[in-house]
Amino acid sequence: MQIQKNDVITDENGIVLRILEVRENESFVVECNKKRMPYWISNEVILEYQQYELAEINDVTEESATSIMHRRYTMIADILPVMVDEKLRCDAIADASVQYGISKQTIRSYLWMYLVAQDKKALAPNIKKIDNKELTLDEKNMRWALNKFFYSMNKNSLSGAYKMMLHAKYCDNEGKLNLSYPSFHQFRYFYRKTKKQQNYIISRYGLKKYQRDKRPCIGDSVQSFASAPGVGMLDSTVCDIYLVDDAGNVVGRPILTACVDAYSGLCCGYTLTWEGGVYSLRELMLNVIKDKTTYCKEFGIHISENEWPSKQLMGRFVTDMGKEYCTDTFAQLSELGVTITSLPAYRPELKGPVERFFKMIQDYYKPHLKGKGIIEPDFQERGVKDYRKSACLNLREFEIIVLRCIILYNSKRIIKDFPYDEMMLKNKVRPHSNTIWNWGITLPGVNLIDASEKKLVLTLLPRTKGRFNRFGLNVNKLRYYNSIFTEEYLTGADSVVAYNPDDVSNIWLITNDSQYIRFDLIESRFNGKRLAMVQEAQEEQKKLVSMEKEDNLQAEIDLVVHIQAITSNVIDSGNKNTKDIRNNRKKEVGMQHRNIAGEVIKHGE
Known part of the structure; x- marks a missing residue:
């Protein structure tokens, strides 16, 4: 057998060797099935060995294993050139042990693994496999x-x-x-x-x-929703304060509903009411599109347009799964071009701007209203003062305070963590919601919609089905008319109408091209009344009619009895002469005619 470097050989006892160096009379070998350092062996002994093939090493696919493999090779790289000199090899192993902070035996183990395989892959760690053994x-x-x-x-x-x-x-x-x-x-x-x-x-x-x-919160949620102004986040909260009416009676806690722009954090509109649900949303939408300088003047507050610049409808609204946001009435905003996105339940971080708005507004006023109806954190503990008894502000007074807080929030609050880009830094955009909004509306992707108050209100009215007949357009069991719909009254047809629950005086028929045509109430006694009052009156009338049904039926039965009693005594003479009917009638009229005026006057004397 010809002896060559890197050959793998074995003897009859199963000893496997790899030849690392070949000289004239001896060769430098390493045992492949026993972990020991290489040594010199006579070539005459090697000639008795047979060729052998080692198992192939699998490729390293794990990144962590690849990193460890390269680190281990670096530890032995300086030892490989001096392998054949035992003294230099021992010194190099000692130096590597000190340099890398591991034992000499570990260095020797890495060295042996590489020499046997002559491949870095042998230094890769074994990846632990999932133990699928059956449970006891x-x-x-x-x-x-x-x-x-x-x-x-x-x-x-x-x-x-x-x-x-x-x-x-x-x-x-x-x-x-x-x-x-x-x-x-x-x-x-x-x-x-x-x-x-x-x-x-x-x-x-x-x-x-x-x-x-x-749950882990690891997403850049707000920036994924809004890259420019036009994404409004809606929510409402019950304020931590008790209010009174004008007479000083405790009313309760008001509901604050707000729309906050996701890009800039600007409060685009709000409403403070006792009534939540769809009613507060309708008022909120109107507030969103109002000119805020004019609106603030109604409360005696004078601001510039720059302090509260929003007066358009958001092109997209993001809401939670609240019942008021899941109604068909709110979904009708899509007719104005608005897109509505409903977030999954229990994901408040996806509408962080509006949640932060509520917290900061209450943090602004609460320290200054202590002892005036503010609810403290200990309100549920025993023996604590009843905060309802200290209430002294009415709704308008409190709304002026909230309005002042919103103006501060929009125009003076410092936004420390806004993701400024190079152009914003270059233009020195101030870190306030109003200035970021004014910058943002110059960007591509702004999604704002112009809408009139009338169109917005009509869009947000609840809708129902109406039916035409000869007596008008029947809606909610009331009759309405419009003179141009004569043909529909005669032919009968179904239609979709919008109605105002607060006043039944008018309804609006919605045409196929989304036009609103006004109809007036025929039953004038209900003009100006709320639908609930009308339905209550109709129900009361229905009860009265129902109560009299039995008496009416009994009266009709009694009538039948009386008629039968009279007819039973009448004798039918049989053959009748029908030729003298006109003369008979004339004679009977003369007999039955009375001087009513003379009788009354004479009786009166």
Whole structure:
């Protein structure tokens, strides 16, 4: 056999060698099946060996394994040139051990692994595979006990779950423990080895708690929604203050509803009311498109247009799953070109700007209204003062305070974490919502819609079906008319109409091209009244009619009895002469005619 460098050979005893260096009479070899340093061996001995082929090394695909492989090779790279000199090799191994902070034996192990394979891939660590071995009976019992007793809304302790497992799985019929059962340390070890934090939170505290308070928040949510002004985030909150009416009677806590631009954080509109739901949304939309300088003057506040520059409708509204946002009435905004996006439940961070707005507005006024109806954090504790008794502000006074807070929020609040770009820095855009808004409306992608108050109000009116007939257009059991619809009254047809629940005097028929045609109420007694009052009156009338039905039926039966009594005594003479009917009538008229005036006057004397 010809001896060549890097050949792999084996003898009859199974010893496998790799030839590292070949000289005239000897060769430098390393054993492949025994971890030891290389040594010199006579060429005459090697001639008795046979060729051998080592198993192929798999490719390294894991990035972490590749990094470790290169680091290990770097540790032995300076040793390879001096391998054949034992003294220099030992010195190099010692130096590498000190330099890389690992033992000499580890360096030797890496060196041997590389020399045997002559490939860096041999230095890659083994990737631990998932252990799919079958669970033992005890492990199955522990898994069952954890799922049943520990991962539950009962929130049992780990030791409590362990005792319940012993009672259920390791006791005889008399409740005595078996001789063999897992220890609590084994139970705790199995729990820690298999524990998943997500499963722990959801099973013990519920999915709502996890989604709201524990779920990882790792997205740039707001910037993904808005790259320019035009995305309005809507929400409402109950203010932490009790208010009174003009007479000083405690009314309760008002509801603040707001629309905040996701890009700039500007409050584009608000409403402060006692009534929430669709009513507050309608008022909010009107406030969004109002000129804010004119609006503030109504409260005796004078501002410049730059301090509150918004007066257009947002092209996109982002809402949560509140019932007022899921109504068909709110969805009708799409007729104006508005897109409505509903967020999943328990995701407040996706509408962070409006949540932050509510917090900051209340933080502005609460320190200055203590003792005037403000609710403190300890309001549910025993013996605490009843904050309702200290209420002294009415709704208008409180609204002026809120309005002042909003102006401060829009024009003076410093936004420290806004993602400034180079152009904003170059133009020295001030870190306030109003200035960022004014900058943003010059950007591409601005989504703002011009809308008149009348068109907006008509769009947000609730709708129902109306039917034409000869008596008018019937809507909500009331009749309406418009003189140009004569043909529809005669032929009958269904239509979609918008109505005002606060005044039934008019309704608006909606045509196929989204035009609103006004109809007037025929039943004038209901003019100016609310729909609820009209329906109440109609229901009351229905009850009155229903109560008299039995008497009416009895009266009709009595009439039948009287008629039959009269007709039963009449004798039919049979053959009748029909030729003298006219003369008979004339004679009978003369007999029945009375001097009514003479009788009355004479009787009066």
